[in-house]
Amino acid sequence: LLCFLSFFLDGQAQVLLKQTQASIFRRQTTTARIECIVEGISSFQSVNIHWYRQIPSKAPERILYIGSGQAYYDHYSYRTKYSSLKKGANVCTFSVNNINSNDEATYYCACW
Numbered sequence: 517l518l519c520f521l522s523f524f525l526d527g528q529a530q531v532l533l534k535q536t537q538a539s540i541f542r543r544q545t546t547t548a549r550i551e552c553i554v555e556g557i558s559s560f561q562s563v564n565i566h567w568y569r570q571i572p573s574k575a576p577e578r579i580l581y582i583g584s585g586q587a588y589y590d591h592y593s594y595r596t597k598y599s600s601l602k603k604g605a606n607v608c609t610f611s612v613n614n615i616n617s618n619d620e621a622t623y624y625c626a627c628w
Contacts (some may be wrong), residue, residue, distance in 0.1 A: 552625035565608040
């Protein structure tokens, strides 16, 4: 199952985001990684990629965003739990460290 998010950025070309894993199952204390493949952006390294978490029956909340360098976190405590890294020309990875039952949620990527 693939998650496709498609929209227009600044009224220009169409941007397509693909998250290749709909579900990830891991044992506790391990790290889970999600990839977001971004198509349709020539300046991938400078665009902001945002990562959101949605816990069942709650509104989505942004965890972090990453631009051309380091990640910026919406809450200081997220720094040890989550991380993100851009790889190559169009892949952004998101990691959840030391996972436990409280991390059960849907995670989304977005860009603008």
